Amino acid sequence: MNDTPQKSLLSRTAKRTRDAARVVRGTREVIKPEPQDTHAEDANAQEDTTMDQNNTDQDKPRLDLEKDIQSGVEVVKRILSCTDEQIRSRAFLLGCLADYGIPFQPWHDWVRWTDRFMNTSHFGAVQIPTEFVDFLMTLSREPIETAVEIGVLHGGSTYFKAAVLQRLNPNIEYNLIDIEDNLIAYDAFKEHLNLIKNIPNTSDDFAGQAFDYVFIDGDHSYHGVMKDYVNLGRHAKVAIAFHDIHGHEYDHLDGGTVSSWDHIKDQCLLSHAIYEFAHNQRRWMGIGLAVKKN
Numbered sequence: 251m252n253d254t255p256q257k258s259l260l261s262r263t264a265k266r267t268r269d270a271a272r273v274v275r276g277t278r279e280v281i282k283p284e285p286q287d288t289h290a291e292d293a294n295a296q297e298d299t300t301m302d303q304n305n306t307d308q309d310k311p312r313l314d315l316e317k318d319i320q321s322g323v324e325v326v327k328r329i330l331s332c333t334d335e336q337i338r339s340r341a342f343l344l345g346c347l348a349d350y351g352i353p354f355q356p357w358h359d360w361v362r363w364t365d366r367f368m369n370t371s372h373f374g375a376v377q378i379p380t381e382f383v384d385f386l387m388t389l390s391r392e393p394i395e396t397a398v399e400i401g402v403l404h405g406g407s408t409y410f411k412a413a414v415l416q417r418l419n420p421n422i423e424y425n426l427i428d429i430e431d432n433l434i435a436y437d438a439f440k441e442h443l444n445l446i447k448n449i450p451n452t453s454d455d456f457a458g459q460a461f462d463y464v465f466i467d468g469d470h471s472y473h474g475v476m477k478d479y480v481n482l483g484r485h486a487k488v489a490i491a492f493h494d495i496h497g498h499e500y501d502h503l504d505g506g507t508v509s510s511w512d513h514i515k516d517q518c519l520l521s522h523a524i525y526e527f528a529h530n531q532r533r534w535m536g537i538g539l540a541v542k543k544n
């Protein structure tokens with residue numbers, strides 16, 4: 251019996267997901283180990299629709315992605331033109347993040363954020379919303395004119411963060427490092443933000459450079475994080491931040507991000523103010539921030 255269009259879309263999607271998962275495992279673990287590698291699926295859905303314009307089933311994800319990108323760009327513009335009072339307001343930033351969105355994902359701990367924050371495409375900030383906003387409010391008190399983010403994936407949280415920092419420091423240079431280019435709508439966001447794409451690259455290519463702010467969210471193994479810290483993190487003039495300080499799904503990678511943050515925190519305790527933003531009851535994700543004391 252022939253597949254219905256829906257069934258055949260599902261089986262194609264399942265195949266793509268399996269293929270993508272194999273590719274991801276073959277290189278490095280870059281995706282939160284949850285049920286499906288749906289990031290890759292989104293990129294494939296986009297390619298497929300370009301090839302087959304008449305297939306309405308496959309048009310849907312593409313249309314949703316375009317809508318989500320458009321609202322994302324509008325939010326960036328809103329942040330860049332907001333008042334001094336708004337940029338210091340938690341409610342304003344949470345409202346902006348709700349309109350910007352977090353990516354659609356079937357992750358158990360994501361469900362809580364569905365109603366207000368979840369996009370229909372895989373574009374959005376891969377961040378627990380209140381955790382991310384509280385982190386941004388603390389970080390943005392600091393004078394940051396040069397920034398580098400290691401591990402940007404689709405750029406979802408990068409663009410939002412760059413907008414907040416640029417609103418406070420219009421001359422900021424925000425560098426993006428990743429081993430592969432999976433950015434979504436880079437050119438559309440670059441029209442408004444001072445982004446510098448250094449992809450493909452790793453922290454090795456910038457070893458010893460002193461940026462004001464360094465965000466580490468690339469290779470989640472213990473050695474990978476420590477390497478990024480040694481190459482760039484320890485040279486940060488103002489602040490270093492780490493994603494997944496409670497990412498126990500990486501524990502099998504020599505202790506992963508949890509162990510590396512523990513060690514780096516110890517290292518920085520006397521010289522830095524340490525903050526941890528952790529809003530998930532089951533200890534997941536989490537952002538660590540170390541701000542240099544004067």
Ligand SMILES: C[S@@+](CC[C@H](N)C(=O)[O-])C[C@H]1O[C@@H](n2cnc3c(N)ncnc32)[C@H](O)[C@@H]1O
Nearest residue numbers: 280376401402403407428429430452467468469
């Ligand atoms: C969890 S994702 C980053 C998510 C992103 N920061 C966000 O909030 O949306 C990890 C990213 O790190 C990249 N990556 C893995 N190993 C890396 C390395 N050694 N150097 C730079 N990027 C790396 C992957 O390609 C992937 O895009």
